[in-house]
Amino acid sequence: MRFSGVAWTDSGFEVAVLDAAGRPRSPATRFAAGQVGAVTAHLLALQRESAAAGEELATVIDSTNGMLDGGLTAAGLAVYRADPWTLPARPAFGSVPAAELARAALRDPAAVVRLGTDTGTMGGRSAEMIAHIDSSATALARMVSSGRCLWGNTGDRPVVALTFDDGPNPPHTHRVLDVLDRYAVPATFFCVGLHALAHRAELDRMAAAGHQIANHTWSHPYLPDLSRTELLDQLGRTDEAIAKAVGDDPGPRMFRPPYGGRTPEVLRWIDESGATVVLWDVEPCDWSMPGPEAITRAVLDQARPGAVILLHDGGGDRSQTVAALPAVIEGLTARGYAFARVDRLPVT
Template sequence: MRYSGIAWTGTGFEVAVLDEDGRPAAPPARFAAGRIRALTEHLLGLQREFADTGESLLTVIDSTNGMLDGGLMSAGLTLYRADPWVLPQRPAFGSVAAEELAAVALRDPDAVVRLSVETGTLGGRSAQMIADIDASVPALDFMRRSGRCLFSGQRERPVVALTFDDGPNPPYTGRILDVLDRYAVPATFFCVGLHALAHRAELERMAAAGHQIANHSWSHPYLPDLSRGEVLAQLERTDEAIAKAVGSDGPRMFRPPYGSRTPDVLRWLTEGETTVVLWDVEPSDWARPGADAITRAVLEQTRPGSLILMHDGGGDRSQTADALPGVIEGLLDRGYTFARVDALPT
């Protein structure tokens, strides 16, 4: 067995590979933000190389990195997650070192959790996430009453918001923008900071078309695993990356990755001017159920004022792009119009 770890930093990703004796099994590699395809091809090449000698490759990320799992698993890599309680202290900004991620699986294979496309990054932690969300109900209700959190807009008017998470992610972001342009429909894109850093052209195109660009964290972490300083740094770095590309874009809005929250996380988010944006329509397009299933789920779930959650990032989003014309045409046929989240009647 060979063990690889993938760390994220403020500029990209680092990969380390260990053999069963804990020695480097390949030179360390670094990939700038935006070079996820090169990172994937690097790991696939190592997997083929090790397979020639009868060895398998096990790859480890941590819960602060939700950017890569879908694409890596779809490419054929075996992926695991290491949680904070089995890892050393993280730096102020970034994950633990790639070598440490590989080493935790080497030391104790039972300490890491096997992931799948169906479960996503948080496989095995859904009960904890549900408990955290339940504990956050009073804080979230207070935020909703004070206008600092949105699940939906007004239910009296047939206006809805299309939203897309986890990008920019060429070529799928471009395909989605093509469809939106064709129908002259506005949307809101909740962007991941590392991707925004790498794909300025996509952000510029969103802004030029009149779409809203909002914040979806720097590395798509499970927020309850982060400290106050880490949560705020995730937002601040992402805002900076977006501002460098397109400047300010209206009210500051943030969508927590996975919708994750605790009372503490929500309190930290209310320290600034952030409005938390959640959703009430989820077709689970991230699981790639097929374009027809995505379209059908959106049309069945949507009501006046709905916030519709879809994805342009996190892996192959061809199904989402293929579903989008049917989504738009189906909603138009039902009498709906579309607005950015910051223009949705509330």
């Protein structure tokens, strides 16, 4: 068995691979932000090399990295998640080094969780996530009532907001923008900072078309696993990356927590940052790639006036979302719905 770890940094990714004795197979390899395809190709080459030697390759990320596993598993890699209690302390900004991620699986294979396109990054922790969300109900209700969280909006006006998470992600973000342009539909993009750093052209195009660009953290972590400083750094650095495309006054600071992950403490920290939390009312689970028809059907079945619709342009292959988008727009339009950015959604 061989073990590879994939770490994230303030500028990109690091990949390290260990053999069954814990020895490095080669020096750690660094990839700049935006080189997700190169990371995937490198890991696939390592997998082929392992197979030629009669060994399997396990690739390990951690809960602060929700950017890669969807695409890696879809490519045929065996991807696992190591949780904070199995790892050494993280640096000031970034995940633990790639070799430490690989070593976590080597040290105790039962302590890492196998991921799949149907589970998402946080597979195996759903009960914990639900408990965290349930514990946050009172704090979230206060934020909704004070206008610091947009969720569960209802009203008589048939207007909905299309939102796209986890990009920019060429070529899928570009194709989503093509469809939105064709139908003259505004949308809101919740961008991951490390991707925004690398794909300025996509952000420039969003801004030029009048779409809203909002914050979805730097590395797509599970927020309850972060300290206050780590969370605020994730938001602040992503704001900086977005500001390079939209200027210093991008409008209301809106933030979507990855996975909707929250605790009362996390919500307090976000509130202190000055950002408005945006959740969602319609979730077709397009990230699990159920097929364009299933995505369209779920959106049309769940839509109602004031709804915020959660879709994805990043996090992996989003060709199904692109394929579903025309039918989603046409279906909603036929039912009398108009479209608005989240910050322009009528609130009643």
